[in-house]
Structures are given as C-alpha cells and as structure tokens.
Amino acid sequence: MDALSDTTIRGADWYGRDLDRDEYTKVAFFDVDMTELTSTAAVFTDCSFTNVRFNVSKHTESAFINCTFNRCNFFDASFARCKFTGSVFEGCAFDLMDVAGGNWSFVGMSGAKLSGTTFHGVRLREADLNRARCDGATFGGCDLSGAWMSGVDFTGADLRGSDLSALDPLTAQLKGAIVDPAQAAVLVEALGLTVRAD
16 A cells, blocks of 8 residues: 655556555646556545546545546546545546446536436535536436536436436526436426426
C-alpha cells in the first residue's frame, strides 16, 4: 500500500496498475494514463485530476473525497460502491460509464454530458446536475433527493425507482423518459395537478 500527500504526478503511465488500499492526499495528477487501472478500497482526498484518462478502469469500494476532475476521460469506466462526496467534474467525458451503488452526494456535475451512462442504486443527494445532459442515461433506484436539476435533459432516460421529489418538470426535458407509477404521481403533483381515482 502506497501513501502520498502534497505531491504532483505529471505524465505518468499507470496503464493497468493495481491500487490496493493506496492512499493519496492533496496529490495533483496531470496527464496521467490510468487506462485499465483497477483500484480496491483506495482513498483519494482533496486530490486534483487534470487530463487524466480513466478509460476502461475498474474501481471497487474506493473513495474520491472532495476531488476535482478537469478534462478527464471516463470512457467505459466502472465504479462499484465508491464514494465521490463533494467532488467536482468540469469538461469531462463519461461515455459508457457505469456506476453501481456508492455515495455521490454533493458532487458538482453541472452541464456534464452523461448521455448513455448508467447509475444504479447510487446516492446522489444534493448533487448539482443543473443543465446536465442525461439523455438516454439510466438512473435506477437512485437517491436524487435535494439534487439540483434545473435545465437537466432526461430525454429518453430510464428513471425508474429513483427519488424525483426535487425535479421540477417545468424546467427539465423529459420527453420519452421512463418512470414508474409512483414517480408519475410525484411529477403530476409537481405540476400542480391533483390525482383522483373517483
């Protein structure tokens, strides 16, 4: 297990590297290739990632706490039961990213292009998804309570089982989105309508 703090790592080749319980605090990563990297219970705290390639990487029960990601690529990356609380993403690519479980509360993903990504059973409480492009994405059984979703694009997205209590259907794009009956009732009430069975 490695432990690094207050360090800059630039241009390193971490292709296929295995991080097992490694710990990094206030480490700045620039132009690092983490393609096909695997991490298990690794912890990154207050780290910054700039132009880092996470393509096809696999992460299990790892934590990225209060980290910043700038112009990073997450193509086909997978995260199982990981923690991203307080982290911010800017100008990143997320094509085919898969997230299963874990805590992504308070993440900043404003304007992110999340088209085609998959989130299952993820805690996204008070996440900033304002103007995020989530067309064709899957948010299954996610906790989106308190999330910021003004201008979010959920066109054709599968939202079944997720908490949509914070979603204002008047400010979101929802054409073709898939919801369950309970969610439909929440959205109807958000529009000021009253559902009656009689």
